[in-house]
Amino acid sequence: xxxxxxxxxxxxxxxxxxxxxxxxxxxxxxxxxxxxxxxxxxxxxxxxxxxxxxxxxxxxxxxxxxxxxxxxxxxxxxxxxxxxxxxxxxxxxxxxxxxxxxxxxxxxxxxxxxxxxxxxxxxxxxxxxxxxxxxxxxxxxxxxxxxxxxxxxxxxxxxxxxxxxxxxxxxxxxxxxxxxxxxxxxxxxxxxxxxxxxxxxxxxxxxxxxxxxxxxxxxxxxxxxxxxxxxxxxxxxxxxxxxxxxxxxxxxxxxxxxxxxxxxxxxxxxxxxxxxxxxxxxxxxxxxxxxxxxxxxxxxxxxxxxxxxxxxxxxxxxxxxxxxxxxxxxxxxxxxxxxxxxxxxxxxxxxxxxxxxxxxxxxxxxxxxxxxxxxxxxxxxxxxxxxxxxxxxxxxxxxxxxxxxxxxxxxxxxxxxxxxxxxxxxxxxxxxxxxxxxxxxxxxxxxxxxxxxxxxxxxxxxxxxxxxxxxxxxxxxxxxxxxxxxxxxxxxxxxxxxxxxxxxxxxxxxxxxxxxxxxxxxxxxxxxxxxxxxxxxxxxxxx
Numbered sequence: 239x240x241x242x243x244x245x246x247x248x249x250x251x252x253x254x255x256x257x258x259x260x261x262x263x264x265x266x267x268x269x270x271x272x273x274x275x276x277x278x279x280x281x282x283x284x285x286x287x288x289x290x291x292x293x294x295x296x297x298x299x300x301x302x303x304x305x306x307x308x309x310x311x312x313x314x315x316x317x318x319x320x321x322x323x324x325x326x327x328x329x330x331x332x333x334x335x336x337x338x339x340x341x342x343x344x345x346x347x348x349x350x351x352x353x354x355x356x357x358x359x360x361x362x363x364x365x366x367x368x369x370x371x372x373x374x375x376x377x378x379x380x381x382x383x384x385x386x387x388x389x390x391x392x393x394x395x396x397x398x399x400x401x402x403x404x405x406x407x408x409x410x411x412x413x414x415x416x417x418x419x420x421x422x423x424x425x426x427x428x429x430x431x432x433x434x435x436x437x438x439x440x441x442x443x444x445x446x447x448x449x450x451x452x453x454x455x456x457x458x459x460x461x462x463x464x465x466x467x468x469x470x471x472x473x474x475x476x477x478x479x480x481x482x483x484x485x486x487x488x489x490x491x492x493x494x495x496x497x498x499x500x501x502x503x504x505x506x507x508x509x510x511x512x513x514x515x516x517x518x519x520x521x522x523x524x525x526x527x528x529x530x531x532x533x534x535x536x537x538x539x540x541x542x543x544x545x546x547x548x549x550x551x552x553x554x555x556x557x558x559x560x561x562x563x564x565x566x567x568x569x570x571x572x573x574x575x576x577x578x579x580x581x582x583x584x585x586x587x588x589x590x591x592x593x594x595x596x597x598x599x600x601x602x603x604x605x606x607x608x609x610x611x612x613x614x615x616x617x618x619x620x621x622x623x624x625x626x627x628x629x630x631x632x633x634x635x636x637x638x639x640x641x642x643x644x645x646x647x648x649x650x651x652x653x654x655x656x657x658x659x660x661x662x663x664x665x666x667x668x669x670x671x672x673x674x675x676x677x678x679x680x681x682x683x684x685x686x687x688x689x690x691x692x693x694x695x696x697x698x699x700x701x702x703x704x705x706x707x708x709x710x711x712x713x714x715x716x717x718x719x720x721x722x723x724x725x726x727x728x729x730x731x732x733x734x735x736x737x738x739x740x741x742x743x744x745x746x747x748x749x750x751x752x753x754x755x756x757x758x759x760x761x762x763x764x765x766x767x768x769x770x771x772x773x774x775x776x777x778x779x780x781x
Contacts, residue, residue: 295392312347367585434674
């Protein structure tokens with residue numbers, strides 16, 4: 239199988255795995271061959287284009303620093319131009335499960351290396367769906383982050399304005415871990431101060447009210463997925479696909495394709511014999527597009543984006559089939575442009591609209607794998623990840639949700655320790671979840687506090703620190719993380735006598751937490767003997 243363009247020696251790989259350190263220590267990494275690895279030729283699927291970089295691409299360097307070990311460079315649609323995985327002089331990359339079918343591109347080799355178990359994680363790139371379509375066909379996860387939050391330094395550009403570095407992994411928690419290492423480095427865009435770090439407990443998910451080009455078996459599989467989400471408490475709404483699909487067509491049929499010529503057009507013109515005929519025809523066709531066409535198409539794109547996002551008002555995410563179906567190698571050979579174009583029906587608009595996306599497996603469609611994609615607004619990557627974790631992957635079983643989400647390792651975040659009405663399941667929890675706060679688990683204070691019940695509506699606890707030498711207890715609480723803007727809004731709405739201050743936890747560390755005015759706390763009912771608000775409520779000691 240033509241997965242690898244360059245594979246390192248087994249002894250070198252084993253030696254690095256044995257000594258690897260970090261959160262990804264020893265994980266085997268495949269790198270799409272339009273992304274630089276120091277000392278290994280970067281071909282972008284074209285031998286005549288090859289060069290040997292002196293340093294790793296930023297994405298590769300970040301994963302190596304976290305302990306991942308590069309196994310080799312993987313095959314791709316030449317110059318990342320395609321969604322089929324067949325446009326390469328190194329050979330077509332067939333589907334790992336059904337070799338008569340395409341694996342999807344352009345990140346074909348990276349996806350198949352993961353799906354076939356040759357590596358644990360892989361780097362892909364995504365401009366029109368290259369980090370998502372092959373994930374669907376391989377039955378694996380593909381995370382396409384918000385444009386610009388992961389550096390593309392050291393990546394051969396396809397369309398520089400829309401290119402993203404992506405991650406493939408067999409499951410969502412592993413993909414999340416790898417994305418955390420990637421996003422910890424500096425990207426081209428800073429995270430805003432009002433990021434949501436979690437989807438709401440009962441999210442609203444939009445689906446298209448029409449699904450053109452969708453294979454009948456895939457339609458049945460998609461309907462099954464939507465029904466399972468609805469049964470799991472997700473509210474489903476419908477939107478018109480027209481502005482999304484119109485933008486998808488603009489990526490290749492309009493002036494935007496000029497970016498592909500700007501990236502590698504001069505090389506394609508100078509080396510026609512070295513370029514895949516289909517790839518060459520696409521890139522050369524962009525050479526003579528007039529500047530006014532690009533300007534007018536960018537204006538049209540902005541109008542379509544405004545309409546599309548307006549239609550998603552009130553929804554947390556959009557759910558689509560990742561692809562409309564999976565063609566065979568023979569079908570692509572017979573109609574290389576048309577088959578490829580159909581594969582981008584539900585992916586091409588994503589980067590153009592500045593959306594993030596998580597592609598996950600969702601069981602099967604007949605004999606083949608089936609996948610869906612959760613798309614969310616820019617910087618709402620955590621929301622997309624949470625909703626994707628609710629997608630059943632066969633037998634109506636959802637993937638295990640990640641314990642954390644990778645944007646927490648990249649975006650600015652503040653913590654808040656809560657003790658009462660804001661605990662999970664309590665009446666004011668929504669004040670945190672409405673702000674996109676993420677629950678991070680239970681905590682206990684150091685044994686220096688007292689707990690009282692205040693006569694408020696709803697009842698609230700007062701946690702106060704006792705002076706040295708006075709008896710105290712360890713109070714049970716919970717830890718939440720939220721954005722700086724969310725914390726500011728929360729604090730602005732905090733009613734008297736509640737206040738934020740510092741609290742010492744049982745490990746001796748200090749954290750931002752709910753406190754209470756001392757006089758108000760003294761007037762409350764002491765319930766310290768219960769050790770926490772939930773226990774006091776269960777015992778009937780409050781209210």
